[in-house]
Amino acid sequence: MLDTIRIEGRGPVALALRLLLGREGLPPDAIQADPVDSALPDWLGSRSLALSLGSLHTLARIIPQCAPAALLDQPGIAAPITVVDITRAGASGGTRIEAHRLKLPMLGAVIRYATLHRLLLESVEQVHRPAGNPADQPRSAPTGETLTVIADGDTGDSTSIRIREFGQMALLAEVEVERDRPGWAFERFTSEGPLALLPLPEPRRRALVWCAPNERCHERATADEHRFSESLQQTFGPLLGRLTLCSARHVSAVTRRIGPLTREPGCVAIGNAAQALHPVAGQGLNLGLRDAAVLARQLGDAGSHSLSLAQILAGFEQRRHADRELLVAGTDLLASLTRPELLKPAHAAALQLIDLCTPLRHQIARGLMFGLRSH
Numbered sequence: 001m002l003d004t005i006r007i008e009g010r011g012p013v014a015l016a017l018r019l020l021l022g023r024e025g026l027p028p029d030a031i032q033a034d035p036v037d038s039a040l041p042d043w044l045g046s047r048s049l050a051l052s053l054g055s056l057h058t059l060a061r062i063i064p065q066c067a068p069a070a071l072l073d074q075p076g077i078a079a080p081i082t083v084v085d086i087t088r089a090g091a092s093g094g095t096r097i098e099a100h101r102l103k104l105p106m107l108g109a110v111i112r113y114a115t116l117h118r119l120l121l122e123s124v125e126q127v128h129r130p131a132g133n134p135a136d137q138p139r140s141a142p143t144g145e146t147l148t149v150i151a152d153g154d155t156g157d158s159t160s161i162r163i164r165e166f167g168q169m170a171l172l173a174e175v176e177v178e179r180d181r182p183g184w185a186f187e188r189f190t191s192e193g194p195l196a197l198l199p200l201p202e203p204r205r206r207a208l209v210w211c212a213p214n215e216r217c218h219e220r221a222t223a224d225e226h227r228f229s230e231s232l233q234q235t236f237g238p239l240l241g242r243l244t245l246c247s248a249r250h251v252s253a254v255t256r257r258i259g260p261l262t263r264e265p266g267c268v269a270i271g272n273a274a275q276a277l278h279p280v281a282g283q284g285l286n287l288g289l290r291d292a293a294v295l296a297r298q299l300g301d302a303g304s305h306s307l308s309l310a311q312i313l314a315g316f317e318q319r320r321h322a323d324r325e326l327l328v329a330g331t332d333l334l335a336s337l338t339r340p341e342l343l344k345p346a347h348a349a350a351l352q353l354i355d356l357c358t359p360l361r362h363q364i365a366r367g368l369m370f371g372l373r374s375h
């Protein structure tokens with residue numbers, strides 16, 4: 001019988017799992033977790049995360065402020081996305097996904113990593129306040145099986161990891177725009193890599209994720225601020241008026257790494273410890289939150305079905321397989337479509353096909369928002 005769940009990691013997926021296990025009825029003293037520091041390094045805390053509507057629904061179960069209706073009431077936490085505008089820089093052909101056409105209040109929302117981390121941490125502290133943090137409490141020796149959940153954001157170096165290099169890095173920053181389109185998320189495919197300008201909670205402020213070959217990315221990260229803003233303006237175009245850099249710039253690797261979900265008996269990996277994706281579609285954390293939600297549900301159900309740990313983990317792997325593989329393949333495809341030799345005309349044709357075919361567009365949108373649901 002499963003006695004203890006030990007969660008390794010202190011990022012959003014580890015914290016979300018801890019809270020979701022509570023929602024599934026697991027007692028706090030069955031969960032052991034790493035102590036979490038509220039201070040985050042700036043390169044991580046300032047990262048902007050586009051969360052899908054499915055992720056907002058999952059988070060709303062453990063952080064009420066993340067419910068879509070609450071976000072509309074309290075715009076300071078995250079910026080709702082109502083339109084995703086996908087185009088090719090300097091060329092025709094593109095597509096647009098609009099929440100109102102799908103009869104949804106929003107497609108998702110953009111939240112800073114630090115804000116999400118703080119909200120999760122506050123929730124964990126609230127849930128565990130009466131009895132204290134079980135991780136800090138002496139506990140009688142476990143009598144049954146122990147499950148170790150690795151959620152530390154690191155796939156490790158085992159030979160079974162599937163690695164793909166894109167020859168790109170991502171430059172992350174925030175910019176001020178002269179005239180905004182609230183709720184619009186822009187994704188431009190350039191010959192160097194994808195460039196995204198995402199809405200942020202503050203008016204006329206946007207998160208920039210600009211992928212390009214490594215050397216070009218480093219050049220941009222150290223360029224004079226004025227030259228940087230001009231080069232961004234030239235690439236993005238005049239749609240939002242003048243664009244001005246207004247934050248520090250960070251450079252992040254964009255290697256795709258897919259590791260095994262179960263590493264050894266009694267041990268499972270979730271979130272970035274299981275898979276790290278190219279940021280082109282902003283799906284890494286969405287996938288990680290689905291890992292956490294499915295694992296929590298699986299563990300919640302295990303008691304009533306008297307399942308062994310091996311059965312629980314086999315069930316988890318089976319339920320995550322299709323969603324994970326499909327998203328990895330889709331993200332890889334999007335990332336490789338920016339290669340110059342593929343950009344024309346295949347990319348234009350693909351975007352036009354998606355644009356012309358409304359059911360396909362809506363299917364892709366739903367896949368990105370909710371994943372392949374198996375629960």
Ligand SMILES: Cc1cc2nc3c(=O)[nH]c(=O)nc-3n(C[C@H](O)[C@H](O)[C@H](O)COP(=O)(O)OP(=O)(O)OC[C@H]3O[C@@H](n4cnc5c(N)ncnc54)[C@H](O)[C@@H]3O)c2cc1C
Pocket residue numbers: 009010011012013014036037038039040041044047048049050051151152153154170172209252253270271272273279281282283284285286287288
């Ligand atoms: C450029 C870029 C843009 C991205 N954009 C999106 C997006 O728009 N949407 C999306 O869904 N995903 C996005 N992702 C992916 C997303 O960031 C990851 O999938 C997500 O953070 C994984 O969470 P995790 O908890 O599994 O691991 P991580 O976030 O990697 O957290 C675990 C690790 O973070 C560090 N850490 C956490 N807390 C602390 C702390 N208190 N002190 C010190 N270190 C700490 C530690 O190294 C820890 O092991 C993006 C990734 C990148 C690189």
